[in-house]
Amino acid sequence: MIFRWMEENKLYVPSWLIIGISLVLMAVVIFMGFVNYHREKNYMSKLLKEKGAALIWSFEAGAQTGMMGLFGNEIHLQTLLEETAFRSNISYIALVDRDGVFLAHSDKNMIGKSSKAFVVNGSFLPTDDLQWRTVEGKGQVKIFEVYKNFLPIAQKHGYVEEEEGHHDMSCSPEWMKDMPQDRILGPKHQPVIVIGMDVGPFEEAMAKDIRNSLVTAGVIFLLAVAGIVSLFWAQNYMHSRKLLQDIRALASEIVRNLPVGMVVVSGDGNIRFINSVACSLLAVRPESAQGALARSILPIALLDLRNSISRGKTVVEKELRLPGRENTSVPVNVSTTDIVGEEGQYMGFMFILQDLSELRQLEIKIRQREKLAAIGDLAAGIAHEVRNPLSSIKGYVTYFGSLFAQGSENRKAAEITAEEVDRVNRVISELLEFARPSDLKLVATDLRKLIEHSLGIVAQEASFAGVTITTQLDHNLPELLVDPDRITQVILNILINAIQAMEQGGQLSVATHQQEEEILVDISDTGHGISPEDQGNMFNPYFTTKKNGTGLGLAIVHKIVEDHGGSVHIRSIQDGGTQVSIALPIHPVLES
Structure with missing residues (x-):
């Protein structure tokens, strides 16, 4: 349907345009993948940041509750760190001072140790607001860290009172068990809470999404390329079809206007094609001959000729006289051959009819001219030999006639003889006129x-x-x-x-x-x-x-x-x- 519509509307797409569209489409797909990657990356960062913020706020709230002793004597700060890290599927939670020393850590073994990565300097400047960064952990694992100044809610409500000149921690004795309470809760030190989350699962999920997006984009690209290729094929198909139609039209026009007659008979004996020259030679009408049985249209002489030859053999220069119009016969040179398909199957046969009428007339003219030329040459030679004696004969006849009396029989005989001599001389003059070459004055x-x-x-x-x-x-x-x-x-x-x-x-x-x-x-x-x-x-x-x-x-x-x-x-x-x-x-x- 689309091929026919494109052909009817003469829609043809240049090859350079198809290549250009393919390149633009490829660039669009790559750009979409790039944008999707950055979107997923930003989404992952936002998600991890929100998760870290929620954990920090939850931990600070838990810390306040623990300081008030509402958890009882069994739960202390280290337990809260460990449980929060374990249940939240995070790598670690730590409280570090500004010198990079771990005051509290979800891993007990890290307490008291220091890390240069957490020393407050130009690259690590925590504030009261949430910040994040991506660092490389053990085993080259990427860690997404969310950090800020540790601000237990108790401090905000006056649990630490400096105005009276003393440090009233107002903290349950079991809550800060085995920990440096003054360095954790003291407002002068103000530690930093750091939550480290493994980026691997998120990156794996993001990679999976990217792969899915790339697969989808690839499928779209392949479909688009397939559509463009189909369009290109459609254009080639239309071009080939148009070329085939032009060739068929040209071949049909050539066959239709051939100076020889052509009759094509199918395997079932019906006339599949007959041109105007063949119709004229066979004295039939094209509309009545097309599709009719060959034996009802073609002369018996043609059919007998066809039946007399072996299949596959071509008859050349076989002259027949076919019946024409007005009880006349036409000399025709007939050639016939089988029509065989690409796989060698028999499909029918054909006749080629060449009218020999003009050729025969030309042969008659040539023979007539040769005959006339021979007669003319002979007559001219005889005329020259006869004309000279005729002048002498006429002179003697006139002389002898004058010897007889006017009205006598002898005088009349002499006059008749002179007239006959004149007639012979006239014939000779006409003969010379006929024999002499043309000298036209146009x-x-x-x-x-x-x-x-x-x-x-x-x-x-x-x-x-x-x-x-x-x-x-x-x-x-x-x-x-x-x-x-x-x-x-x-x-x-x-x-x-x-x-x-x-x-x-x-x-x-x-x-x-x-x-x-x-x-x-x-x-x-x-x-x-x-x-x-x-x-x-x-x-x-x-x-x-x-x-x-x-x-x-x-x-x-x-x-x-x-x-x-x-x-x-x-x-x-x-x-x-x-x-x-x-x-x-x-x-x-x-x-x-």
């Missing part, structure tokens, strides 16, 4: 004006033949870079052929329009049309359907248009008219 030309000029030339011939001319010329066409004389020759040749095809009259239509980067000129007639067998030979030299035709007119048209980088197409229905379409590029790539 000029920016308004194609509409060329067509109107050509129509004006054939207007009288069309009128004599009973042909009506209609035009639909686009006035917004751009100028073309063409040879005006050659293009005029092309248009005139097609117009004359169209008029001659309408022996009983008819309608001649000329239309122009722009289609993408080409200008199309459509010339249509309502003549007798061309049979399907003859349509494929219309541009071959010396092929003609007219009695007196040379068979070079359309061949020359085809050559001139191709020299301009264009193309010529004929669509005709026998006894239903013919349409010749000339396509000229706006930015021509001229034939060399």
Whole structure:
């Protein structure tokens, strides 16, 4: 859920920010541990100080009570010290004078001994207020000492009276048994009461609390780091997912726009993917083919090819003719192979279909050009050899014809012979025109004006033949870079052929329009049309359907248009008219 939310909101965290957050979080955890340690330490000091103060006040109160003899004769000051130290779990309680001599001690063996640590000086200055310090005891054990001037409550109420000039201790004789009463209770000496408490249990408890705090902080830190790492992983996941989506989209776009057809069939025989090129080659609709059974969509030839090969083998350069639209067949190069998963499991198979139509048309064009080139070379050689004798023949025919009387049979025969010689000479001229290399004189030309000029030339011939001319010329066409004389020759040749095809009259239509980067000129007639067998030979030299035709007119048209980088197409229905379409590029790539 969070991944999807981050992806939808395009939330991406930089790596440096994640590292920075981790470092800040670590610093916060360390600071929290440091603060917690000092808090625990201060709390321990306060607790020990309060405990020491309570013990001191209790001891002073007990001392007053003992001095009054209320404890009887069995309890004395030393007993109170020992019992207080034992029952309060403290290390020691002592009364020391200002020279560091122990006047009373919870350990009897220490009475009378001295310690430099309790000598009143700059580092140890007891007052009537509570003070504390931490010292090192036996065995390097830390001792928390609470100390102050010993002030028995009896003194405060006048049990010691100096004003009358004597010391009235007013103390039970058993209370100060075996102790220097005057040094303990005398106001001039004023001893110091010291309570020493072992810090070990408190430090152990504090260490335990600190450990617990550190464990808690560590867990919080680990959880936070885990969250940050999860965030980092989430970012990497989103980045990888986005990269995978981009790669999938790119692969899908590449496959969808491949110039070859692709059909993927799953193991259960259903079509899982088919691109637009394959749909066009197989003459099927994408929505009906996707997910359908392969045997109900694919041609039998493809399925037979698939069944004829062994699994795992790829068929390359296997050419088939697949049924296309309008009862046509399409030459296709087919490749097929199995689709195998990462673990080697069979997942289906696929077909790669490559349309060979353009390749076959190109091969036909190449063969036709080679054929035309060979014929042209042969014709040019023959034409040069024949043309010279023709001039001599025509001269002799004209001479011999002049020897006969005007209107005689011999004179008519000579004239017919001269006409035939002219016709042969014209054929040779056309043959040389066809055979010679292109020498285009390109000029920016308004194609509409060329067509109107050509129509004006054939207007009288069309009128004599009973042909009506209609035009639909686009006035917004751009100028073309063409040879005006050659293009005029092309248009005139097609117009004359169209008029001659309408022996009983008819309608001649000329239309122009722009289609993408080409200008199309459509010339249509309502003549007798061309049979399907003859349509494929219309541009071959010396092929003609007219009695007196040379068979070079359309061949020359085809050559001139191709020299301009264009193309010529004929669509005709026998006894239903013919349409010749000339396509000229706006930015021509001229034939060399």
